[in-house]
Amino acid sequence: MTTTRAEKVRDAAYRMRHHILDMGEVQGQGYVGQALGVADLLAVTYADQLRFRADDPHWPDRDRFLLSTGHYAIALYAALAEAGTVPVSELETYGSDGSRLPMSGMASYTPGMEISGGSLGHGLTVAVGMALGLRLKGRHQRVFNFLSDGELDEGSTWEAAMGAAHHQLGLLTAMVDMNALQADGPTKGVLGIEPAEEKWEAAGWFTQRVDGNDIDALLAAFDAAAERARPVGQPSVILCDTRIGRGVPLLETREKAHFMRIDEDEWQLCRDQLTEGHEGAR
Template identity: 80%
Template sequence: MTTVRETTTPELHTQELPQKERMTQETVTDRLERVSAAAYRIRHHALNMGEVQGQGYVGQALGAADMLAAVYADQLRYRAEDPHWEGRDRFLLSTGHYAIGHYAALAEAGIVPVSELETYGSDDSRLPMSGMSTYTPGMEISGGSLGHGLTIAVGMALGLRYQGSSARIYNFLSDGELDEGSTWEAAMGAHHHQLGNLTAMVDINALQADGKTDTVLRTEPITEKWEAAGWYTQRVDGNDMAALLAAFDNAAAQAATSGRPSVILCDTKVGRGVPLLEEREKAHFMRIEEHEWQLCREQLTAGYEGKASA
């Protein structure tokens, strides 16, 4: 079977206007279709990168692709040609092992060339398997040990406020990070300082390295805990793009009136979009056979095209 790999560079959509102003230029349907298409391409990029190594955190990238697309294709202000632009919004990836998904989003945003994704995890590559801010354009922090991302996000959001900046901070966390006490200290600090310029996203895929999250350390009821910490809290299906976009809109609206930090709790499925991988055991770090990669791409495309034509 001939392998078909998508390598077309997406249209460069540098975003400098606030999201509310950009929304006035398109219909709700157009917006949903545009961001959903970005999520499809992010998934496709992640599969192509995973094939380079034959294994990796592909399942997380597929599950979180809708979250990443909602941020990079709809929310974030950035300049693709100038990743260090002072007026940019900051996206902080706490979960360094999700870097494969983040690289796919950076490529979709035009910050990293699509052609460079072929170097993923290779010697001298700017795209190591775990995210490193010193290597990759657009990677704000090095997310190795979990539990530090929100702490950094709080300090960064506070610093931007002192500078009089309108930039926002978006922090991506995993449900496993909720095991860490530092996460909850940071959550209380964000409420104390009324950091309305901070939005956290938690990928709740119910899985971590040592097993299912509810067997490692039960953190439910998660919604009530974030609310008790003083955050504006929403819980949505993280693989439902319409629900995600509505949640981000709600977060932005309340931040303008209350000044509270926001958290969007996103229930996702590991391997989303590729049925072959959605039901695979030992999904935290997937090993995928050589002959399966093209099948994965075909299933992804069939599912996306099926939804588009429905």
């Protein structure tokens, strides 16, 4: 039986969600909801789009993936484990003393982690500088920046967006997790960011908005961005509407979902629900 491209990515996202639950159980809490929500997005990125070498995280010809939202590190660790950059066995050290997998992403600790994210609103600025620097060196690797809808509150994000268009950084692609939730509550209640598409378009970006939990839609959006990618051209942004806790119904309905505390007896139930949903969709 031939595995289709979408099935390959869907299976990768399923395994990544299992990794996320396993890591979350180590601490009993964490940014599990966001990580489950963006598993499809990261699976498309790492299993289908990104050029890298698992055994050589500093390979000069690699595409760059920048995680602006450092608290989403648990999701990136799952992707790096699925990609083979981090051993799956190492995930059980997540958040522990001496671990290479701290709760907030640190480039100095983790192979495959390009920047230390966490102070929100900085990632796209770094990505713009990196993309421009690569071009000035005559290199043509793509730069992918993952950021959150909450970061659209930050003025530095929009300065970077305008700078990317001004310098025509056509190999830069931003992806925004539009999960509609921040630490202080729903995004629309903290600071309204809509209409997001029109704002990015006005800043000079090729803009797409898709269901961030629809593998086929994500593949089509990334393909469209890839077709336009060139050293001098229009940068691309993909706005991804995701659902917190995606794949685990028990967590999709949690009222306090930004930083989840999950009871000891619930972790296996979460895994069971994830497996049932995946097998039912095949």
